[in-house]
Amino acid sequence: MTSTHYRSHSVGEIDKSMLGSCVHLIGWVDRIRDHGGVTFIDLRDASGLVQVVINDEQQARGIKVEDVIQVEGKVRKRPEGEENAKLANGEVEVEASKIQIVSEASALPFQVSTSLENSGELNLPSEETRLRYRYLDLRRASMRKVLRTRSDMAKAAREALDSMGFMEVETPTLIKSTPEGARDFLVPARLSPGNWYALPQSPQLLKQLLMIGGVERYYQFARCYRDEDFRADRQPEFTQLDIEMGYAGKEDVMAMAEAVMRKVWAVGGIDIGTLEQMPWKQAMDEYGSDKPDIRFGNKLKDLTDFFKSTPFRVFQAPYVGAVLYPGGASLPRRQFDAWQDWAKQKGAKGLAYIVFRDGELLGPVAKNISEDERAGIMAASGAKDGDALFFAAGEKTASQKLLGAVRLEIAKKCHMYDPKEYKFLWVVDFPLFKKASEAKSEGDAPVGEGAWTSEHHPFTMPKEEFLDTFDKDPGSVLSDAYDMVCNGNEIGGGSVRIHDQDVQQRVFNVLGIGEKEAEEKFGFLLEALKYGTPPCAGIAFGWDRCVELLTGKGTIREVIAFPKFGAGKDLLTGAPSSITALQRKEAGVDYEQ
Secondary structure, eight states, X not given: OOOOSSOSSOGGGOOGGGTTOEEEEEEEEEEEEEOSSOEEEEEEETTEEEEEEEOOHHHHTTOXXXXXXXXXXXXXXXXXXXXXXXXXXXXXEEEEEEEEEEEOOOOOSSOOOHHHHHHTOOOOOOXXXXXXXXXXXXXXXXXXXXXXXXXHHHHHHHHHHHHTTOEEOOOOSSBOOOOSSSOOEEEEOTTSTTOEEEEOSOSHHHHHHHHHTTOOEEEEEEEEEOOOOOOTTOOSEEEEEEEEEESOOHHXXXXXXXXXXXXXXXXXXXXXXXXXXXXXXXXXXXHSSSSOOOSSOOOOEEOTTTTTTOSOGGGOSSEEEEEEETTGGGSOHHHHHXXXXXXXXXXXXXXXXXXXXXXXEESTTGGGSOHHHHHHHHHHHTOOTTOEEEEEEESHHHHHHHHHHHHHHHHHHHTOSOTTOOOEEEEEOOBSEEEHHHHHHTTOOOSSSSSEEESSOTTBOBOGGGTTTTTTSGGGOBBSEEEEEETTEEEEEEEEBOOOHHHHHHHHHXXXXXXXXXXXXHHHHHHHGGGOOOOEEEEEEEHHHHHHHHHTOSSGGGGSSSOOOGGGOOTTTOOSOOOOHHHHHHHTTTOOO
């Protein structure tokens, strides 16, 4: 029962069991149909629609679409043949005895009618317009369904974690600026001129302190902030389901995480199955991605050895790989040219290719392939007559990533997977470090000033077999980190944490963070590590991404109530915006020490 001062029932509660009952309803006018003396109104609230019949023309006068009206009337059965099978209460209607307009609506900039949406007749404006009037966009039934699903998923996660003895703890939003791989959003401290807070990129250090504090099992739905250059389908503020376990290792966290996600995805009727573990190296070698989409095959082909004696200078590289385009030989030249433009947008110089047509080897690269290579290329690549083959040559990881992106594009064009299918897995055994130059080329801010930066973050434990040597050969070190992947998306990432002060300082040294800087940036953590730190491990799930995947919306903007648009712009409120000279003075923005 949802009775309030304004209503006796929500419209979704009206059904056959209430025939003859007098009800008081309130909601928006979704649709009006004037049948000459009799007016039919579809009344909408968050629970759905109900048809209201007005027999008095005077009462119906002046009512417009999206007005908020109160209705007093009696529930009756619809005439035979006039039932609406699309509505749960489509067999009944409310005969109005009294109508009151509570709030009048001006003409909307676009339609939000549930009746039109249900019939497929709702024409939406551009995304910019929808975000400018997001409060109107949220009136649509499909948007309410997404928010309800998000709420139900959070409830399922909480129930699962509560059943395993976890405690929900909030951590601060105003914290100290610490280098964690992205730029901080900074907030001036008015009461401490010249000093600044940072908004947390994640609660990483804080949850480690909770473990030192004896909480043992912690979680929260944490708001996180990263001042990154604008990227497709990213948000400057987002939500993580953040989880940490004391006295636990990798397998403990992974088992817990699977149990939580099993409950969460069951909200959408999805069974996540049994998750296999795939080493990072295998993921890169076979899929060209550290978050491989395993709904389809078409794995990368390593042809480095095949071309080891090639006269073609482009293929005289540390790595030569290829990916198959089944049936690609039938593509016109202009589409291959479009692939070149696509590759250049990815930062590559181009995308070499050959086609196999009627027993011949064709394409711009074909003339550079020797007779011996021609004879064996089909067998080495698994190609058949009528296929095409795309190549990448150069530094191994960058080339694999390019081919991995090509593989995904080919899969979309060739419909290689069912978009309604879900495939989960764990990716494990990540490198502990990556080259700082690689991070910069990917648009990330390296942690520290050294030649190496963290693959995940600076508090990740090296695998046990590397503990004694990780700072002598950083490029070969594997970490105790793990990512949960769904359909080519990283939905959760975690690791075993460093609980030894000496190991932590050695990691800082590799990253180019000296003792003085470490004390300045992380002194509070290093101090805490002195007082008996339990071994701990955790994971954080990208909550917006989980909701987007489960609802099939295609972008996280569709599952966030009030998202940002390009360059972090809030089209609804106009943020970010300038501040007055007085505000700058009071906040100490221009303070000079």
